[in-house]
Amino acid sequence: MIRTAIVGGTGYTGVELIRLLSAHPQVELTAVSSRSLAGSAVSELYPALRGICDLSFSEPDAIDYANLDLVFFATPHGVAQSMMAETLHKGVRVIDLSADFRLRDVPLWEKVYKTQHAAPDLVAEAVYGLPEINRDKVKAANLVACPGCYPTSVTLGFLPLIESGLVDLSTLVASCVSGVSGAGRQAKIDFLITECSESFKAYGASGHRHQPEIEQVMRDSISANADALRFLFVPHLAPMIRGMHSTLFADLTGSGVDLQSIFEKRYAEEPFVDVLPAGSHPETRSVKGANLCRLAVYERDGRAMVLSVIDNLTKGASGQAMQNMNIMFGLDETLGLTGAPLVP
Amino acid sequence: MIRTAIVGGTGYTGVELIRLLSAHPQVELTAVSSRSLAGSAVSELYPALRGICDLSFSEPDAIDYANLDLVFFATPHGVAQSMMAETLHKGVRVIDLSADFRLRDVPLWEKVYKTQHAAPDLVAEAVYGLPEINRDKVKAANLVACPGCYPTSVTLGFLPLIESGLVDLSTLVASCVSGVSGAGRQAKIDFLITECSESFKAYGASGHRHQPEIEQVMRDSISANADALRFLFVPHLAPMIRGMHSTLFADLTGSGVDLQSIFEKRYAEEPFVDVLPAGSHPETRSVKGANLCRLAVYERDGRAMVLSVIDNLTKGASGQAMQNMNIMFGLDETLGLTGAPLVP
């Protein structure tokens, strides 16, 4: 059994992690921390978890890290940094769902997140936890930085194209759409049902935090001339709870390439990436609650167009975290992650 | 392993059953039939099931019943009746999710469903599959009539009151609300998102098919003087996919009774009925995708008021069917049914 705890378990990635871990046969969840709710039952905050999780929230300091194999951080950015050295020092491995260790470029991180990095010396130790490109490094990692939802969705869609050098790197555009759970569980007027239901809008149109993260991971996979990358990312908010859809555009450098076959080959061995038959339109509901990315690829008048869907809370966060856990601990990568999406 | 098949697997109770059975460790699903879609892959109709269910729809006649332990009927009313004698004759046990065998009074059934009953002689053989009142009969049954969603939600809410003779039976009112999946997967303008989203309405206000079913099951549980029952049931449609909420009213015959304690005792041993702490407001999302009924009970000025939620497709249909299966085959009643609700 993997003994584990969640630091910061009141948000949506926290509750999704509890849901997934509770169904994992090899995990014992020993503690969930919350500074503000310490002492009250997890199932009081989330009545859906009555009978699933009997824990009460603990103070973060009350967790007995030395007795654990693994800790998940599901905290706002800045928190994991401040506790990381101490945590790793106790011999616990860590999967961080926050943005704290995703960017290797510390000054860039500080610019994007508008705060000083609290553990710059640990950044190099972190492995970017996208198993589809970093599986081997994840195995050995003590600190896994779990990717953001947009970076997961966009990268998996562009990967077969940029690894093969098939597209003009100066033409990449990602027009992405997220359900509102991506904004987290925070009391903001913008995310009231009365404000965002029956409406659709872009946000962060002048630049979003996930852009440098996507650029970093894509650059790592570009076959040649990564400096040519000119990438435009624009996110939108759709009136739904879960789900992320990315529509990706890039000019093809040549013609006569069978994109469908390239995508199918690239992901043939990947348990959580599903290339749909040619002509498909992946729906976000087809991955609801499941650790899956479904893709469709089109060629349109000299351009490649990719449609990519994930559940932002599952393959886009907590499911991917548990996939990384399985890899880190030598388990079957799909353990606890084979449940069907909830449709309808 | 229980070898099973689903007759009529294209509707929402069908796909929910596939989802649940695919996670059950003791079941082999060998066939799913559909007359109209025979030959095409289940996952073509429901891309969410890619990788979960590799079957193609069969013709109903192509199912090798003799080789099965159990068949589920997830068909419109009328179909199970027409195939039941033959099916039982082959030694297969049956769980029927349709309304065909729920009413013991055949003329009443024929009046309510406006058609002649095709197997009136088998009606007496059917056990009404609400485990919370009929567990022992279900164990031995060859034919289980799985309750409707409204009857499940309403009955579980009234049960502690009527079994104990605490309420004036002439004052029962159930004001219920269903998500639209209760209407099934049928191409009707009324259920377009453009017609039923952002709106709320009652339907069947002059009388709904589930009323006689609820009355029958409640009469069976009334401690005395069942003829006094005067029960008003009115359903409503809420703009959501899944979920059923019942608000139940009844005049108390006496005072000074601790309703909370009566409810808690009644369901103390029930794995799928959860009595919430006093003062709670059960939300339908707290049971989304889960085989659970959550209840809260109030006393208000001489009246009892009960709030009851289920997922109409799970405890209201396919989950309850699988619960009945577990009972019929001597398995742990909760096997395959312990997954957490999907929140948010």
Place this chain on the structure above:
Amino acid sequence: MIRTAIVGGTGYTGVELIRLLSAHPQVELTAVSSRSLAGSAVSELYPALRGICDLSFSEPDAIDYANLDLVFFATPHGVAQSMMAETLHKGVRVIDLSADFRLRDVPLWEKVYKTQHAAPDLVAEAVYGLPEINRDKVKAANLVACPGCYPTSVTLGFLPLIESGLVDLSTLVASCVSGVSGAGRQAKIDFLITECSESFKAYGASGHRHQPEIEQVMRDSISANADALRFLFVPHLAPMIRGMHSTLFADLTGSGVDLQSIFEKRYAEEPFVDVLPAGSHPETRSVKGANLCRLAVYERDGRAMVLSVIDNLTKGASGQAMQNMNIMFGLDETLGLTGAPLVP
């Protein structure tokens, strides 16, 4: 032209009032106040009002009351009270959309709203602005207390029954459903789309603030023996923005009464109450954005059942306020209020 201003225009009843007043041919809206947003453009808060309302929010004190004919208060409870004496003193008439002057019983008000009443001596001066029962008093009023949304919806539904003495007053039950805009524009986690979408629940099940208001207005209309009134009100939250649906139950005292005809007669002259044909199911969307109450009445086994829909922000608040204004100033009662509901 009626010169008017809105005190507290940032909430949903405020913006709805601006929308309606902007289409009224006889009104000049001179100011909208907001303490927190004073100085910023109304259309910055509500881009939908660009080109409709060119005002900037003012400080409440900056409004030149002496120069106005009418002031609307669209403030949280407590505010109108504190400013009322002074406002009336300046010779301005007032329509208060808050709860401040709705209850004639000051100690009851203080118990319900858990605060001391700041203008108890003005309570007697206030006219309860439900035109369908108080039209003549409204005409002459200087201070109109505009009814709550639940009281409007419930009272209009019960009125023909209780005025005629047709029902047993000890059996009244109202099971009501509101869209989330009824909760106002406040940053609370409960009303995030991620929390209340795809879910349904009751709230205030042990007693809601609108209950005494409904009881007061119904008592005023009861033909005889108002003390017999025993009324249970329970509100629910539906995953939609606008709309309120009330399902009302009462035992009939006699039989052979033509309820349909009684309802049609009662409201024959009312421009904003629409009795639907027998057998109808009013949908909340059929009154979206319109100052209308649509009703259907059923007889079921000795009981009357009424279905009543309004838009909680229009006939339930700002539309009704403007209807009262038309009455107070001797205009055609329907002026500015004849726009069609927005369907789909």
Place this chain on the structure above:
Amino acid sequence: MIRTAIVGGTGYTGVELIRLLSAHPQVELTAVSSRSLAGSAVSELYPALRGICDLSFSEPDAIDYANLDLVFFATPHGVAQSMMAETLHKGVRVIDLSADFRLRDVPLWEKVYKTQHAAPDLVAEAVYGLPEINRDKVKAANLVACPGCYPTSVTLGFLPLIESGLVDLSTLVASCVSGVSGAGRQAKIDFLITECSESFKAYGASGHRHQPEIEQVMRDSISANADALRFLFVPHLAPMIRGMHSTLFADLTGSGVDLQSIFEKRYAEEPFVDVLPAGSHPETRSVKGANLCRLAVYERDGRAMVLSVIDNLTKGASGQAMQNMNIMFGLDETLGLTGAPLVP
């Protein structure tokens, strides 16, 4: 008074047109036709129109065209064609909301709509009713082809860029999102709330009917070298009723251009195009029910990005039709079209 009628009034553009015309001070709506519902009241189909529209549906042949000034066709494609010669012959002017006369290239129309054109000789007579480019031609037109929703939204967004020759015409991409009312009022499983709510997907990804229409109208406005146009259009479906959002991308040919100012100037005199302040994110709800297009423009790393929102049923269909009517009959272009959007 303009005497008018609607042919095909049962769909969503039909009911929206009735809503808008009913508020227009200079229009008399004399008939609404529907072959299937002839004889039944319009308000029976749309209870929201009780008290707004007292007409019953007529047979199309029963309309007395000779007595009318204007006819709207709100029919599926193919119908207006078959009746057009006869209708124009009677001296009635026509606004066709269908696709029948939008494309000047008849063979292209026949390829796209997969049917023979029934009135190819009338195509040249039709004026494409986008007032922002064709106002003068609309004035004199007898037959106005009202633009599709995507073409309206996309064209108004690209117009300032392509008229000024600021962008590389081979780089145009439009990633668009529509509410489900764009699919019309048809009984299809795909558009059930249970199928499309809580989900997001692309559709028509290999090519959509509106692409050639957009290309035609954009080519007309391109300053030079229209053959260089390479345009990719991909539509998506969002879980909402109304609203259309287009995100447009194009490479800038130069730098140092003030896009904001170019957009503001282009639309300074347009009553129904609103250029938002720099940095804005237009929401579809900000135009709900209103005949408005709101735009925001960004420069991102050598690219122009435009965000464009309309209500697909209003500026995208029936509102634009009424705007065209105002122009054709010499009325103030905004008459009847100044109502505020419905927010929240």
